[in-house]
Amino acid sequence: MNTNILFATETGLSQEVAETIASYLVACGLRKCCVRSMDTVSIDQWELLSPLVVVCSTTGQGDPPATMRASWEHLKMSDCPDLPNLQFAVFGLGDSTYPKYNYMGKMLHNRLRQLGGVSLVHRGLGDEQDAGGVWEGLEAFLKSLVVALRLSNEQFTSTALAPPVLKFRSIIEDPSSFRAPFIPYPIKTTTFTIASRKQLTSSDHFQNICHIEFERFGFDTSTVVTLHSAEDDTGISFAPAAFLSSKINLVELLVRFFDLESCASRSLFHCLKAFCNDDEERERLEELASTSVQTDYLAYCYREKRNALEVLSEFPHCAIPFDYFLSQLKPMRPRMYSLSSSPSADKLNCAITVAHLQFSTPYGRARSGLCSRWLCAAAAGDKFEGFVSQSPSRLSLEKAQPLILVGPGTGIAPMRSIIREAAALHWKAPIYLFVGCRAPGRDYLYESEWIELQKEIKLTVVTAFSRFEGKKTYVQHRIVESGTAEALASLIADGGSILICGNSKQMPRDVERAFTSVVQHFICGGSESDAVRYVNECKRDGRYITDTWS
Ligand SMILES: Cc1cc2nc3c(=O)[nH]c(=O)nc-3n(C[C@H](O)[C@H](O)[C@H](O)COP(=O)(O)OP(=O)(O)OC[C@H]3O[C@@H](n4cnc5c(N)ncnc54)[C@H](O)[C@@H]3O)c2cc1C
Ligand SMILES: Cc1cc2nc3c(=O)[nH]c(=O)nc-3n(C[C@H](O)[C@H](O)[C@H](O)COP(=O)(O)O)c2cc1C
Incomplete structure (x- = not known):
């Protein structure tokens, strides 16, 4: 039996997940599994690829990623052809700190069903916020997929391997045949x-x-x-x-096109196992490659950020041919x-x-x-x-519009850009900037610039120091403080926009809670449900934007 996988990615992780699924299915007895970027295959060809696994992330504020935009435009159209002969399975990658969590994975799954496609398994969702990242959600998805495709998890212990996708000798002899393994790069850099x-x-x-x-x-x-x-x-x-x-040597190839420091992929363990001549090592590799003992891989590799070269040195009895090793490296x-x-x-x-x-x-x-x-x-x-x-999360800037900018840590970067632009264009509208860092004099970024800019525009800077004078204050604490909360409510009621940038872990949620509380007490007369609705409307209108990173 053959199957196909299409991936839709913005930053490459979906491609890696797609390749992991492919090598797992081959190891479970599938004859052939082809992995392709979604927009390289037109929708009218999808039924021919059935059974089809689709791996897709979400970007922006619930938007399709770079390699899915054309396909999604087509799928959304009312005259998109029905796909009754399509058997499919969708695995979505997302981050639950975003309001539209895994939106594209969910939308794609629903749309394919609407078009008459038959879902092989319940859609799978991977969450960057899980301790094991998106890989944690993959385990259950893979198990049900193997059953749906009538493969056998037991066969996984076999040494079936897909042939290596990269061949070093061919790259050296004919450099023009080489394409960077990560697909969405623009050709021109x-x-x-x-x-x-x-x-x-x-x-x-x-x-x-x-x-x-x-x-x-x-x-x-x-x-x-x-x-x-x-x-x-x-x-x-x-x-x-x-x-x-032009010609390239081995070191150049590795350094420029592969991320040698990223954590090794799970499929590397499966591949090493096939070339291992030591029983103990093989047993350990089997555990690390298996999805049924996922925690082993997460603890040994993912959380330790153990890279492929480190793994190789820890399994000295694996004589893996170079092309197989090269094909298992993660692209830059x-x-x-x-x-x-x-x-x-x-x-x-x-x-x-x-x-x-x-x-x-x-x-x-x-x-x-x-x-x-x-x-x-x-x-x-x-x-x-x-x-x-x-940036997928663009704040549309108008001169008369009040702005509330929350930028702890390096989240200050886009805020500095906006504030300097506002000063250069002599904006009259007020801007509130929330800066979060550990302590003044240590990591308070651009402190002296804010003082200068305050002379030019209506800029209020509110600092939150998390390691200063024995107190831990974060931006969300400063937002709800008496005086500040009332001022913010008045800016929001006047049509002001809120932009939140920086670390995606806990901060965006805490900040949203703080803004909801401000709206509840000073705009919605104390009603929490009205405040939640109000903030959601701001999001819909593009007046509440979160652009965060891990
Ligand atoms: C839209 C956007 C804007 C951004 N803007 C900025 C910016 O202005 N300034 C800025 O500094 N960064 C910014 N970033 C983040 C930046 O792109 C990089 O992700 C960051 O610099 C790390 O890249 P790196 O190559 O140094 O780390 P990598 O080598 O890519 O390592 C990062 C990886 O290490 C792992 N990791 C990280 N922390 C831990 C941990 N504690 N435990 C275990 N594993 C961990 C994770 O798997 C992570 O993916 C932005 C990101 C996005 C998406
Ligand atoms: C700028 C940006 C916007 C994002 N927007 C969302 C979102 O709206 N919903 C969501 O669930 N995840 C969102 N994410 C998280 C990504 O979907 C997640 O990191 C995913 O693993 C990326 O996979 P990829 O590398 O294949 O694109 C966003 C990530 C970034 C960097």
Whole structure:
């Protein structure tokens, strides 16, 4: 039996999940499983791909991701052809801190059923907020899918492997045959040259946060710079990200196109098992590859952010051929950084504000983010390859409109852009800015700039320090404080807009609760249900926007 998988992704994770599903199904006895990007297959071909597994994420505020936009436009049309011969299964990727959680996965599932398609299994949902990320939700989905496709989980212990999708020798001999494994890259990327980098945090602060300026070539306020890959110390000039135009050596190929520091995929364990000549190691690999003992993989690999090279060194009895190993590496994914400069005020350079991601795993291993590390160590003249894209969550800015900006941590970046733009354009409308950090003098970003800007526009800055003078104050606490709450309610009632940016963990929910409380007490006469409805209406009207990242 054959089956097909279509993935729809913005930042690459759905592709990785799709490939994991494919290798799992092949290991369970499926003869062939083809993985393709959704928009490369027209809707009238979908029935031919049946049984079809669709893996799709949600972006923006419940919007379809980059590789699904054309398909979704077609599927939504009233004259979209029926699909009675389509057997399908949908797995959605999302983040439950967003108001429209897994919206596209749910919508797609419903729409395919409306068109007469037959759902093989209940739709699966993966949530970034789960301790094991989206992988946690995948387990139950895979189990029911295997049953629906009449495969056998028991066969999983077999060593059936799909052939490697990448062949190093062919890439070396014919570079033009190579396509970057991550599909949604624009073919044309741009080289960004660093003009300057300045550390914003004090030297005794635990985290390095930098203001980085690039030589500028015209962006608008809500533009997000997507950086993909860095030029390394030896000064190699990068070719366009999507393909190769000249010969490449092994190191270049690995560093430019693969994320060697990301956590190893589960399918790597399955692949290693097939080439392992030691019983104990094989048994352990089986546990790590299996979906029925998912917690093993999560604890050993996902939470430890253990990468493919580390895994290889811990299983020395696996003689995996290089093409199989290469095909199991995770492709380099784009990292997005909001612009913190304004087009009108910063004519020479554009800027981003980057926090170097550093954390300790549950077993105390120090880990560091790849792109933020490169950026926070970069020097003037260093080059980064990337492309410019519009932020999916655009706040439409009008001069007369009051603004409430909540930007703890690096969430300050888009706020700085908006405020500098407002000052350059001499806005009259009031702006409230909520800044959240640990302590003044340590990580209070752009403090002196706010003082200057307050002389030019009606800017009120409210600070929330979480490690200062023995108190833990967060932005949500400051929003509901007496005096501030009344002022915010009046701005909201006057048609003001709210923008919340920064960490996606707990903050957006707490802030929404705080705003709902403000609306309840000062706009809706104490009614909680009216306040919830009011905030939801603001969201619908594009006046309450959350743009957060993990
Ligand atoms: C729209 C948007 C705008 C953004 N704007 C900014 C911005 O202005 N400034 C900014 O600094 N960042 C911003 N980001 C985040 C940025 O894109 C990167 O995600 C961030 O810099 C980390 O990338 P990295 O390459 O350093 O880390 P990576 O090498 O990609 O590592 C990150 C991965 O590490 C893992 N991880 C992280 N923390 C832990 C932990 N505690 N335990 C276990 N695993 C963990 C997670 O799997 C995570 O995906 C934005 C993101 C989006 C989507
Ligand atoms: C800018 C942005 C907007 C997002 N919007 C939503 C959303 O509205 N609903 C949701 O459930 N998840 C949302 N997410 C979370 C993604 O769907 C989730 O991170 C997913 O794993 C990404 O998969 P991908 O890499 O295949 O695109 C958003 C993520 C980002 C970065």
